[in-house]
Amino acid sequence: MTTDAPKNRRAEPEDRREMLVAATLRCLGRDGHAGISVRRIATEAGVSVGLLNHHFGSIEALIADTYQRLASELTTALLQEIEQAQTPAQKIDAFLEGSFSPRVMDPKLLGVWVVFWSLIRHSEHVSQSHEKSYRAYLDLIRQLLDGLAASEGFVIHDTRLAAIGLSAMLDGLWLEWCLNPETFSAANGLHICRCWIKGLRHGAFSTDDVL
Amino acid sequence: MTTDAPKNRRAEPEDRREMLVAATLRCLGRDGHAGISVRRIATEAGVSVGLLNHHFGSIEALIADTYQRLASELTTALLQEIEQAQTPAQKIDAFLEGSFSPRVMDPKLLGVWVVFWSLIRHSEHVSQSHEKSYRAYLDLIRQLLDGLAASEGFVIHDTRLAAIGLSAMLDGLWLEWCLNPETFSAANGLHICRCWIKGLRHGAFSTDDVL
């Protein structure tokens, strides 16, 4: 019985990189900052330590790649849900509901994200990844808000600032809920954002001043 | 010339702990997560490594203490500014202005905070510190909002949720600004929050539903 089952299968570089990024995400979600370790990630992926430095030059490059892939995965999932909605009002509500879905409202996900945040100030590569994905996120929200204002005939004086406000509220709610899910529910968070939209409809951002 | 200047001055435990916490903050602000290191903090404080474990049982206890002291320092500073204002409207504006003052809007401060966040899920002690200070923060905002609604005669259906919303917006704006101060200014952030208050005045949180 000579089942020639090779012990160490070779993989296409792209496939291997994908596996390693997935293992990195599992380690970061489980162990937080301590998950950034060639040995831990290699063990998690069932692979030798040397392979990490073979496919990525350093562990920092691995982390940066992981950041980029996760960010794009989340935004594309959100985009798909938006596209299935019809009216601008339905689109923005789909966006909000997607933002409070279990896929996003996951303490482990924040654990991963916090590690990225902590690296932004010390890694030019990670910093650029953040800026790019945040800009795309903001543009998406601006589009949604502009569409809503146009279809319902109310005024937003500075859509950019309004979009920054909504994204900040979403980020803040997500952050606080992940740090302590007991304080409020995902449904509460969704309600708070809908109230923000209600304020927008009532002219909260209609003029330059705030009187 | 026998200046009997002792090389290693003794200090009261409380004073020494304060020095060590201050050194910890400098290290965290400068080096981020890499700043959590007995050797680094000891060098920064001009002290031996053994002294850290003498005054705090472990480095984790030092971090938790640092968290608590920083949080209380920030909130008491904010409280002082609020107390100097007269009317409820002025109080809440003082709170917002204090939240966007240079003392708070400091990327280094976020660097410190992000390290704390990353430890919440893995340290029961840090987690409890967070819950306590967030609860106090929320209560402060609730008071301000209740006072404003009472004095101006408008309705907030659920003050708790409204307070969670405002705190989330503040956290989100602070976070995003610290990660990339180029996107918007502190004045922009202040304006966005004032618009949120305007929406509140216009009944964004006046009813249970959002129609």
Add this chain to the structure above:
DNA sequence: CTGGTGATTGAACAGACGTTCAACTAAGCT
């Protein structure tokens, strides 16, 4: 079947980490 290419391995290395503890000493007491 035979080379050759490159994906994969893991021992080796130098350095940093947190903690421990016996020795030292500064300061307050009698």
Add this chain to the structure above:
DNA sequence: AGCTTAGTTGAACGTCTGTTCAATCACCAG
């Protein structure tokens, strides 16, 4: 002055870190 107390020291220890690199081996082209 001498004694006592406790703040302070830093070498030592074992464990972890990221990176390197020669050896190995899976797979494909010939």
